[in-house]
Amino acid sequence: MSMIMIENLNKSFGTKEVLKDMNLSLEPGQIVGLVGPNGSGKTTLLKILAGLTSDYTGTVRIGGKPLGVETKAMVSYLPEKTYLSDWMRCVDAIDCFNDFYSDFDRNKAMEMLVQLRLDPKQRIKTMSKGMQEKLQLTLVMGRQARVYLLDEPIGGVDPATRSVILDAVLKQYSEDSLMVFATHLIADVERIFDRVIFLGFGEIKLHEEVDKIREKYGKSVDEVFREVFSCLVSL
Amino acid sequence: MFEEFDDKTPIYLQLVDIFKVSIANGTWPIGGRVDTVRDLAIRYQVNPNTVQRSLSELERENLVFSERTSGRYITKDEGVVREIRANLAARKISDYAEQMSLLGFGSEEILAMTGRYLSEGNIGG
Amino acid sequence: MFSKLVKHEFRATRRVIPFVFLLTVFIAGMMTVSVALNLEAIVGITMGLLIIMLIAEVIITYALIVWRYYKTMCGNEAYLSHTLPVKPHLLMWSKFLVSFVWVAISYLVLAACMVLLIIIFAKGTGTTLAEIFDQLKIFWQAFGLRGHEVTVIVSIIGLFILSIVSGLTQIFFSVSLGSTSKLHKYGIGGPILVYVVLYFVLQIVSMAAMALVPLAFAVQTTEAGELSFRIVSRNMLEWFIETIRNGEPVSNAGLVGIGSYLILPVLVAVLLYATARIVDRHTSVR
Numbered sequence: 001m002s003m004i005m006i007e008n009l010n011k012s013f014g015t016k017e018v019l020k021d022m023n024l025s026l027e028p029g030q031i032v033g034l035v036g037p038n039g040s041g042k043t044t045l046l047k048i049l050a051g052l053t054s055d056y057t058g059t060v061r062i063g064g065k066p067l068g069v070e071t072k073a074m075v076s077y078l079p080e081k082t083y084l085s086d087w088m089r090c091v092d093a094i095d096c097f098n099d100f101y102s103d104f105d106r107n108k109a110m111e112m113l114v115q116l117r118l119d120p121k122q123r124i125k126t127m128s129k130g131m132q133e134k135l136q137l138t139l140v141m142g143r144q145a146r147v148y149l150l151d152e153p154i155g156g157v158d159p160a161t162r163s164v165i166l167d168a169v170l171k172q173y174s175e176d177s178l179m180v181f182a183t184h185l186i187a188d189v190e191r192i193f194d195r196v197i198f199l200g201f202g203e204i205k206l207h208e209e210v211d212k213i214r215e216k217y218g219k220s221v222d223e224v225f226r227e228v229f230s231c232l233v234s235l
Numbered sequence: 236m237f238e239e240f241d242d243k244t245p246i247y248l249q250l251v252d253i254f255k256v257s258i259a260n261g262t263w264p265i266g267g268r269v270d271t272v273r274d275l276a277i278r279y280q281v282n283p284n285t286v287q288r289s290l291s292e293l294e295r296e297n298l299v300f301s302e303r304t305s306g307r308y309i310t311k312d313e314g315v316v317r318e319i320r321a322n323l324a325a326r327k328i329s330d331y332a333e334q335m336s337l338l339g340f341g342s343e344e345i346l347a348m349t350g351r352y353l354s355e356g357n358i359g360g
Numbered sequence: 361m362f363s364k365l366v367k368h369e370f371r372a373t374r375r376v377i378p379f380v381f382l383l384t385v386f387i388a389g390m391m392t393v394s395v396a397l398n399l400e401a402i403v404g405i406t407m408g409l410l411i412i413m414l415i416a417e418v419i420i421t422y423a424l425i426v427w428r429y430y431k432t433m434c435g436n437e438a439y440l441s442h443t444l445p446v447k448p449h450l451l452m453w454s455k456f457l458v459s460f461v462w463v464a465i466s467y468l469v470l471a472a473c474m475v476l477l478i479i480i481f482a483k484g485t486g487t488t489l490a491e492i493f494d495q496l497k498i499f500w501q502a503f504g505l506r507g508h509e510v511t512v513i514v515s516i517i518g519l520f521i522l523s524i525v526s527g528l529t530q531i532f533f534s535v536s537l538g539s540t541s542k543l544h545k546y547g548i549g550g551p552i553l554v555y556v557v558l559y560f561v562l563q564i565v566s567m568a569a570m571a572l573v574p575l576a577f578a579v580q581t582t583e584a585g586e587l588s589f590r591i592v593s594r595n596m597l598e599w600f601i602e603t604i605r606n607g608e609p610v611s612n613a614g615l616v617g618i619g620s621y622l623i624l625p626v627l628v629a630v631l632l633y634a635t636a637r638i639v640d641r642h643t644s645v646r
Contacts, residue, residue, distance in 0.1 A: 013541065031282055052442050052645040055541050073445035083439035087375055099364050100444050163280070170277045191246050191281045211245035211285065220242035 001064055003028040003147060003178040004049065009058035011044055011202075018044045019056070020202040028146070029175040031192055033210075033221075034182040036199035037229055042182040043080065045199070046149045049180075050077035063146055073101070076145035080152050082132040086125040090118055090135055097139050109142030116164060130157065141168045148172065148179040154188060166192055187222040196221055198228055246281055250289035253279070258298055258309060259320040269299055269307035361446050365454035377424055377462045381469050384410070384417045388473050395480055410477070414470050421466040425459045426531050430551065434539035438645040448643060449636035452536075456528055456632075463524045504588040522624060529628045533635045534558055541644035565627065566620035571597040573619025580614075591618075 002025040009022040018041045026032055034042050047053045048060060051072050062071040084093050090113060097104045113120055116134045124132060137153060150169070154162045169179060170192065183189060190196070190210055198206040205228055206213075210221055217224050240249050257263040269275075269290065276283040290307060293299045297315055301307045310316065335345045391406035432441045433451065441451050482492055505512055537543070538551030546553060574595040580588050596617035 013544065030284070047645065050443050052439065052643065053541075054641055054643045069445050069447055072443055075443070077439075077443050079439045081436050081439055083436050085372055085437060087372070092371075096368060099368070100361075100446075166280050167277055170273070170280070170283065173273070173276070173283050191240060191285070192276075194282050194284050210282070211247055211288075214243065214245045218243050223242065 002026060002061075003063060004180075005059070005061040005064075007059040009045075009048070009056060009060060011041075011048065011053070011056040018202050019048075022058070022202070022204060024197070024204065024207070026178055026180070028178045030194040031169065031173060031179040031181060033186065033190065033193035033196035034180055034199060035184065035186050035196055035221075035225060037184060040199040041202040042199055043151055046077065046079075046151050046180070046182060049147070049149055050075055050079075073103075074146040075149060076101075076140045076143040076147070077149040078136055078140040078151060078153055080155070082129060082136065084124045084132065084135070086123070088124050090120045090122055093124070093135060093139060094120075094142070097142060101143050103144040104142050105144060106142070109138050112138045112141065112168065116161075130161070133157070134161065137165060137168065141172050144177075146177050148177065150179065150181045152183055153181065154183060154185060162188065186225050187220065190221040193221075196225075198225060200229060240281075247285045247288040247292065250279065250281065250286065251292045254289060254293055255298065255319055255323060258293075258316060259323050263309050265309060265313060265316055266311040267309050268305075269309060271306065362450050362454060365444075365446065365450060366457055369454045369458040373424075373428060373458060373462065377421055378465075380417050380420050380424075381465060384413045384469055384473065387413055388476055391480070392476065395483070407477070407480075410473060414473055418463075418466045418470060421462055422527070422531070425462065425528070426535065429455055429459075429532060430535050430539070430548075433639065434535060434645065438643075442643055442645055448639040452532060452636060452639050456532065459528050460524055463528065464520075467520065467524070502586055504582070504586045519621075522621075522628070526624060526628050529631045529635070530555065530558055530562070533631045533638075536635050536638045539644070539646075540638065540642045544644065544646060562627065566623060569619035569623040570617035571595070571600070571619075573617060573622060575619055575622065576615040576617045578615055595619075 004024065004026040006022055006024040009019055009024075010017070011019040022045070034045070036042050044053065048056055049062065049067075051067055054067075060067055063074050065071050065074075088096075094106060094109050094113075097109070098106045110120065113135075116138065118131060118135055118138070122131075124135075127135070133153075140148065140150070148169075153165050153169075157165065166189065169181070173179065181189070181193070186196070193210050195207065195209045196213070197204055206224075208216075213219075213221050213224055240246055254263070263269065270278070272283050272286045272290070275281075275286045279286070290299060294301065294307075296319075297312070298310055298319060299307050300310065332345065340348070387406055387410045391403065391410055394402035394406055431437050432455070442448060444451070478492070479489070482489065500506060534555035535551040538546075538549075538554040540550075543550035543553070572595055574593050576592055576594055576596050576599070578590045578592045578594075580590070582588050592615070594615060596615050596619075599615040
């Protein structure tokens with residue numbers, strides 16, 4: 001059974017179509033790269049899957065269930081935005097997740113805080129954006145979810161942090177969960193993907209296994225991506 | 236930290252080569268236990284299914300075998316390891332020879348230059 | 361899950377809102393102390409501050425509630441709220457409950473401080489508390505309220521609750537509807553626009569209800585010169601027109617329509633239901 005099943009998904013903001021009649025089915029046990037230039041609809045797609053945007057048309061199912069409370073319990077979503085309240089300390093945020101998500105592993109999250117050199121007592125108010133992002137990653141990865149939706153987790157981080165993030169993703173990988181990793185920095189991460197989905201102007205331009213792309217084109221996914229999108233842009 | 240991969244060939248094939256070198260030079264000792272897929276994936280920062288595929292390839296070539304319950308082991312057959320070592324060596328030598336001949340050196344010259352290089356003690360042991 | 365939401369909402373708000381109350385109480389305390397010690401200069405300042413604070417604390421409480429509702433249901437923090445495994449309308453209700461408690465406390469602080477001010481004024485003019493009570497009794501009698509104490513108190517509490525519920529409902533509805541995708545382009549102007557429109561609609565509806573619903577207070581002066589109230593099944597508009605035609609009241613009873621108080625709970629219920637629907641089905645976090 002597909003972990004994520006999308007049929008005829010359309011979403012527009014006013015007259016601007018952001019997702020155009022999308023069809024997609026993803027199996028568990030994979031790390032999927034969702035790649036595309038800014039404004040291609042990556043974030044919108046993830047927001048729909050996470051349950052943040054409900055005014056779309058089409059059918060979306062996660063783990064066979066229509067979007068709702070049950071799918072929210074299955075999905076662990078890392079948005080690009082920072083979403084924690086100022087007054088919270090790291091431990092407050094962790095307690096909050098522990099309270100609401102039955103699949104949250106408090107000990108694992110506390111370990112990861114240490115690994116990321118975050119002080120459990122520090123308040124969000126005094127944290128840089130980078131530190132908040134690390135804390136959010138801890139919260140998201142602290143869950144044993146069926147689906148992980150990561151929106152640009154490595155955008156704007158230093159190489160050491162990027163390595164920690166990729167390690168966290170790989171540690172969290174399991175055969176019955178699905179990871180969707182949206183990024184525009186493909187070269188840095190393509191080797192952790194099973195497959196990539198190229199998204200351009202709300203449409204899927206290419207959906208293929210990473211090694212198949214390399215075999216077929218004799219090029220890295222990053223190079224193929226550049227070619228596909230330079231064509232699109234010049235059109 | 237981790238190996239650099241080239242952009243042109245599939246990652247699983249590059250991993251197969253890396254693993255073969257590990258077996259040939261004894262980093263993965265004969266009869267030893269192969270690390271788990273997850274550990275290897277994290278070590279090389281590659282996709283776990285890609286590691287899986289590479290290990291299957293090694294299994295097909297009889298370099299590793301899996302025990303139903305306890306995981307994967309490196310072959311106990313020294314002959315197979317010797318052979319893989321010889322094969323890898325042969326490939327490196329042929330690449331080297333080809334590149335030297337591209338530079339216009341003949342066999343005698345290549346041999347002499349290589350001998351001189353080695354006798355100057357550039358390689359430990 | 362609902363109790364967890366309430367607990368979390370309370371934890372998140374308890375470090376800001378009560379601070380406003382504490383400040384008010386502190387100023388009231390300063391004033392009382394300075395009155396007791398006859399420090400006239402400080403009495404003036406603290407009394408002025410307290411009067412400003414009494415108006416401000418209710419407004420600030422509402423403002424903080426609006427801000428928090430917007431931030432957690434439509435702003436950045438909505439990325440957390442709306443991914444929690446609960447029905448979004450439960451989020452709304454948990455916020456409603458906690459906000460209700462805070463607003464109620466803010467009104468109670470206001471009432472307590474008003475009483476304090478009256479006592480201090482009375483003391484300043486040399487009136488005793490007993491004299492004030494006597495005065496109140498005379499008013500009470502003059503309005504014909506004697507014997508209706510329970511009804512009046514229950515009605516006041518009812519109206520107090522209704523006014524808080526209705527205020528919060530208007531806020532939650534406006535913010536929720538103003539942040540749906542069709543109004544995204546107006547940004548923070550979306551909720552404000554909805555609020556303004558809603559305000560006028562509610563005014564018109566309640567005026568119409570007051571004039572047209574055939575239920576009114578008939579206010580009469582008794583022979584003893586006291587006022588008496590009766591509830592009659594007449595509509596205020598007719599009485600009004602008749603009165604104008606005749607140039608003088610038809611009877612010596614004046615009518616005050618109370619239809620608006622009957623229609624308001626209905627409107628509030630409809631708006632709350634609509635708000636729950638909006639947050640459940642039309643959420644679109646920016």
